[in-house]
Amino acid sequence: EADIYQTPRYLVIGTGKKITLECSQTMGHDKMYWYQQDPGMELHLIHYSYGVNSTEKGDLSSESTVSRIRTEHFPLTLESARPSHTSQYLCASSPLTGTNSGANVLTFGAGSRLTVL
């Protein structure tokens, strides 16, 4: 009963292709995030958004871009995929306000595992 959906779950693509990873949530959360995670490593924030028309870059330099035209939708785009982009991409969301726990608790999607050949 996932409340946040990512597609595709798995993608194998050639170098130079443009890709878009989709993320949608049905919880009405204002905050959304994209993280990148390699095996055995910590999650790194690459983009986040506080609401419609709000997008910011995270800590990890990334060649990807994001958009937030609707509250529930936060797609990530790579204009020209390279092998160095091979990774797991996790989308997450959280409410804007609330108790200390609620406002900071992230709900993650199942992830998109990208392989660039």
Place this chain on the structure above:
Amino acid sequence: RKEVEQDPGPFNVPEGATVAFNCTYSNSASQSFFWYRQDCRKEPKLLMSVYSSGNEDGRFTAQLNRASQYISLLIRDSKLSDSATYLCVVKLLDYKLSFGAGTTVTVRA
């Protein structure tokens, strides 16, 4: 220096055992603390928040030591289903949550 550091493990324990591990954080201004659980090739899920006075959730106990800048997680009466990677998460700024690389726990029958 990483903002959040964890012993990667693995901690291999028999069913019924108690296992405990720590996570250290570098920024004394960190505001909130959490433990997430991540199963192999799955997304992280919140296990519990960590409160200043320490807190329990069933067999899980979390502690915070601000003076030494670490949090801990203790699992009592381990179950096979507790096998997972446990991620320490620290909130510094409003948007910034820093994740540790995780501690892997394997519970064997």
